[in-house]
Amino acid sequence: MMALVRKDLRLELRTRETIVAMVLFAIVMLAILQFGFGTRDDDLTRFVGGLMWVTLAFTAVLGVGRSYVAEREQRVLDGLLVSPVPRTVMLGAKAIAIFLYMTAVEVVVIPLVGIFFVKGPYWDAIGWIAIAAVLANTCIALSGTLFSGLALFTRARDLIFPVLFLPALVPVVIAGAGATHAVAGGPHDMSEWRGYCLFLLAYAILFSLVCVATYDAVFDD
Amino acid sequence: MSGGAQYVVAAYAVIWLLVLAYVVMLAARTARVGRQVEAITRLLDRREAGKSGAEPEKTEERA
Amino acid sequence: MTPSSTTDGPARIPGQRAAVIWGTIATILVVASTIGVFLIAPEDADQGIIQRIFYFHVAIAIASLVAFAVACVAGILYLRTRSERWDDVGEASIRIGLLFSVLVVITGSIWAKASWGTWWVWSDPRLVTYLIVVLVYAAYFVLRSSAEDDRKMRYSAIYAIAGFASVPLSFYSVRVAESFVHPVVFTSSGANMPGTMLWWFVMSQVAMIALFIALLEVDLLGRRSERALRRLAMRLESA
Numbered sequence: 001m002m003a004l005v006r007k008d009l010r011l012e013l014r015t016r017e018t019i020v021a022m023v024l025f026a027i028v029m030l031a032i033l034q035f036g037f038g039t040r041d042d043d044l045t046r047f048v049g050g051l052m053w054v055t056l057a058f059t060a061v062l063g064v065g066r067s068y069v070a071e072r073e074q075r076v077l078d079g080l081l082v083s084p085v086p087r088t089v090m091l092g093a094k095a096i097a098i099f100l101y102m103t104a105v106e107v108v109v110i111p112l113v114g115i116f117f118v119k120g121p122y123w124d125a126i127g128w129i130a131i132a133a134v135l136a137n138t139c140i141a142l143s144g145t146l147f148s149g150l151a152l153f154t155r156a157r158d159l160i161f162p163v164l165f166l167p168a169l170v171p172v173v174i175a176g177a178g179a180t181h182a183v184a185g186g187p188h189d190m191s192e193w194r195g196y197c198l199f200l201l202a203y204a205i206l207f208s209l210v211c212v213a214t215y216d217a218v219f220d221d
Numbered sequence: 222m223s224g225g226a227q228y229v230v231a232a233y234a235v236i237w238l239l240v241l242a243y244v245v246m247l248a249a250r251t252a253r254v255g256r257q258v259e260a261i262t263r264l265l266d267r268r269e270a271g272k273s274g275a276e277p278e279k280t281e282e283r284a
Numbered sequence: 285m286t287p288s289s290t291t292d293g294p295a296r297i298p299g300q301r302a303a304v305i306w307g308t309i310a311t312i313l314v315v316a317s318t319i320g321v322f323l324i325a326p327e328d329a330d331q332g333i334i335q336r337i338f339y340f341h342v343a344i345a346i347a348s349l350v351a352f353a354v355a356c357v358a359g360i361l362y363l364r365t366r367s368e369r370w371d372d373v374g375e376a377s378i379r380i381g382l383l384f385s386v387l388v389v390i391t392g393s394i395w396a397k398a399s400w401g402t403w404w405v406w407s408d409p410r411l412v413t414y415l416i417v418v419l420v421y422a423a424y425f426v427l428r429s430s431a432e433d434d435r436k437m438r439y440s441a442i443y444a445i446a447g448f449a450s451v452p453l454s455f456y457s458v459r460v461a462e463s464f465v466h467p468v469v470f471t472s473s474g475a476n477m478p479g480t481m482l483w484w485f486v487m488s489q490v491a492m493i494a495l496f497i498a499l500l501e502v503d504l505l506g507r508r509s510e511r512a513l514r515r516l517a518m519r520l521e522s523a
Binding site (some may be wrong): 143146147150151153154155156157160163164166167168170171174175178195196199202203206207209210213214217218220 | 363416419420423426427430431435438439441442443445446447449450452453454456457458460
């Protein structure tokens, strides 16, 4: 399993294209969203959860959508599918790779959101936001792996994947934005934060069950 | 707020109309199946007539 | 709702009788509960006539969840048996479930207009949840239309399962976010309305479930007929 994760990451480090593109994309998204508000108000603390998680959701679409393409194009997948590697291990490796991508993007995005948009206290909340982000990354990795696997062999998969993935991601965005909003810029509402984090945990558990149960069927041809 | 009867009527009308539209859709499919069955029956009839008569004619009616 | 009897030959397509029976039951129940809701059920003290939207609105919402649950089970059974039959059940259920959820969104929106004066209220969890549900299951058909045969059925089954997992998540996520809500007609301990209202609500609920079963039966009958017809046509062409 670790070998597979390493494969994904090594492939990535060699090209570096996905991760750099994802980070750039996220920054552009943040800028565009702020222009979309139509305000020159410097303090966007009220919207910070939404800004952050909309950006991360779209970045996830971009990154996860890319994650199988290399394998498809370079015929790695065919080899993997005939190899005796259990499908669940493939799933795990893919999920870990997506998780790491998202974490790398967040390392840039979370501080940047604070610098760009928050004028109140933000930095003391960053640990709490990071915990929520880790949970959300798990959710994104699991559902992203499943849906990108489904979209992989369809016609127009670049279009199909976001259509499948984004609706399933709505709860993650709601909870991620909620948790961020609860702690960013002002008094921390820890019970609200805890509620959202528990929700993210429940999402991750439920989707990991679905993934384990169905993943064999995704690639059985 | 004891007004608003029109909203209640609208809500139920929407439900009825959409469900009816769905049923009509299903009925249209059934009708199509029926037409195709008729076409096949005609084809068969003609074939049988052809067999008992001179030569079997080949007509492809169905797409 | 009566399916036309197709063949008079020996190959009788199964399920005709069930479709007719359920169609009749559903029609009677839906008509009866519409009449009951409008003419017999008592006026709600707080909300007046607007509350009458509630009966079908909630009944359809629950029936749509039943439909998605059926599709999820059909998906599991498809993956186990790989039988086309379960794919049919799954697709038909989701189509009906989607129709029902669209109805929930529309009637909910009308309700919002009637009681709050605006067509859309983001703070109403039921509207928002059903919007997400509609999006989730609309994607099912996009997925179906972009794959073929065996793969289409397999992907659909998996998506039906994953979609059903994301339904409770959408419900819960929207509700975590909300403190303030809808007129609470149900408390968690049970029904919080007078007996006759409850009676008509149960009646509407039964009617909607029956409607789901009837539509499902008719739909499946249609699919079986189409398939039988295709086999027949193939036999004829090869003969």
